[in-house]
Amino acid sequence: MPGIFVVATALEGTLGRSALELVGGARALAGALGLEVSAAILGHGERLAGAAGQLHEVGVERVFRCDHPSLTAGQSDAVLAAVDPIVRKAQPDVVLVGADTVGREVAPRLAYRLGAALATEVMSLAVDGKAIVAKRQVYGGRAIATLAITSRPAVITLKPRAFDMPERAAVKGTVENVSVTIDPASLLTHVRELQSERAEVGLDDAEVVVGGGRGVGGPDGFKLLADLAGVLGAAVGSSRPPADEGWVPITWQIGQTGKSIRPNLYIAVGISGAAQHVAGVSGSRTIVAINKDPEAPIFSLAHLGLVGDYRQIVPALIARLREAKGA
Amino acid sequence: MNTIVCLKQVVDPELPQWDFAIEPATKRQVRTGKPLVISTYDENALELALQLKDKAGGKVTALTLGPVGEVKDAVRLALAMGADEAVVVDDTNAPQLLASDKATILAAAIKRVGTFDLVLTGCESADWVERAVAPFLAEALGASCVTFITRAEPNDGMVTVRRTSEEGFHVVEARLPAVLSVTSDESIRPRLPKVKDIMGAMRKPVQNWTRADVAGGSAAGVAGAQGVEVREVAVPQRTTKCEFLDGEPAQQVQALVERLQTLKLI
Secondary structure: OOOEEEEEEEOOOOOOHHHHHHHHHHHHHHHHHOOOEEEEEEEOOHHHHHHHHHHHHOOOOEEEEEEOOOOOOOOHHHHHHHHHHHHHHHOOOEEEEEOOOOHHHHHHHHHHHHOOEEEEEEOEEEEEOOEEEEEEEEHHHOEEEEEEEOOOOEEEEEOOOOOOOOOOOOOOOEEEEOOOOOOHHHOOEEEEEEEEOOOOOOOOOOOEEEEEOHHHOOHHHHHHHHHHHHHHOOEEEEOHHHHHHOOOOHHHEEOOOOEOOOOOEEEEEOOOOOHHHHHHHOOOOEEEEEEOOOOOHHHHOOOEEEEOOHHHHHHHHHHHHHHHHHO | OEEEEEEOEEEOOOOOHHHOOEEOOOOEEOOOOOOEEEOHHHHHHHHHHHHHHHHHOOEEEEEEEEOOOOOHHHHHHHHHHOOOEEEEEEOOOHHHOOHHHHHHHHHHHHHHHOOOOEEEEEOOOOOOOOOOHHHHHHHHHOOEEEEEEEEEEEEOOEEEEEEEOOOEEEEEEEEOOEEEEEOOOHHHOOOOOOHHHHHHHOOOOEEEEEOOOOHHHOOOOOOEOOOEEEEEEEOOOOOOOOEEOOOOHHHHHHHHHHHHHHOOOO
16 A cells, blocks of 8 residues: 655656655655555656655655656646656545646546645645644745645645755665556647756755845846845845846746745745745745845844945945955 | 636735734634725736626626625726626635635636637735635636736637746747736736726626525535645744844945845855
8 A cells, every 4th residue: 555655747857856856745644544545656757766766765665667759848737647657546645736837737637536635835844643734835925724635535735845856875776667658639738848047056955045026126136136146155036025026037926826945045046035935935944134124024034134225235245255255 | 709707806915914813723814893995916817807798899707706795896996897797606704714625616707608709817816825726716717827927818719828937938828718817017916996987887787696596506526626725824023133233224225235244245
């Protein structure tokens, strides 16, 4: 009996960080529920070979591997077509899916087909008796909802970066190759083109992030923030207004709607601190806020606050950091 | 092109924090006396539908589920912006429903509206943020599904959409009929209705249905919400105390760099 089933997509040929975070979530439940963890790797290509070993390394014993030419980046319908029969056969109690571009399309549809309970965008998991207790942000991050999931099967999506990478717990596991029949012509959607706007330092993995808000004033201000990020080896992100205004690519957006980040250091520049944004940064270890308004809500979240004009503070900071580096 | 846009009315998400409260009985945000607006991304969905209609003609139907007394403003705004007609499914319990139950009712209402090429929703609601209504609707209606899109171009039984992804965007071709969830983009900023549009909206048809009118009178639930109980909704207390670094920019920056060095962050 598989118990907890992880949908480990490897649509770019290898397992992403999100897939491993799912294993972290699965292990949080497995012990308390007395269930085993299994996983299905979905993808295509030679590089897939190493993925099962990666899962064994973090304690997943039973691994299904599904290699099909349709299982490539963004192909939600192919993933659904592959996962549906595997899950039906394995009959798990809980299916964990990453709340990423593909996962958020696949998970509700899978839940619908299985007649399963659904909880999405979950940030923590615990067990209380027979119930799975899931917490998630609601109201643009202003509140946290605690959900008790009592029926089975349950499909749960985990918010990327909410769960730690699992600790090493190597097991000697098994791998079963699963063949699925996917007729590309029968799929209702087809990804024609992938466009990447990925910056030099990605927001997902950055240890230091510089974020800009409406107070930055326009695209030129973000050039200054990029200079600061350059000195710090940081990634640049934004709150919602700059992304909405088209000052920065939408992929830079951090918050309830955009990405969640948990860097060691987050420097918020010209960001008022709307709940929508706070939802995505509150896990940062140290938060520095630079804002001209001393009453801005961001200061109730920040550890260190600098009240003033960022156009003066940021260039001074860049110069001081360069000096410190040179020393 | 016949498009049905699902609109949800929520308490204005821009309300200041001190005006935000959870009602213990319903475990939802207090609505009484608060300003209600169309949920952020739902307005982008409506704008996209109207732009498609401006280009290629067709009909736009605004569909909303909620207490009939509360959704009037949303319906009026949608019609003033340019929707041709509106359908309201009256349900006083709607603000408490989770995505799967909402989707069941909406799917039944859509079937009653009739044939469609596109169903558009916001990518997430400003309140419960489940991001699940569009995929549920696609399954219930046997339609294709793409979420978090910003552009759509219908062409010969297909619709080509631009989907926001982690790294950038995907260009996806979806077969019609399709259910698409829409996120914000400068190209679909909601239009402001003119006075004459607001007047004209008064004459546009609005149908009021009850829950019994849709779903063949049965309130049968579907997958999803059974087995999920909202135990608690709590407002987290912030415990951080901000240390302000005062002085001229040079002094502030000096203090900051020293602190970051002590914390071994740089």
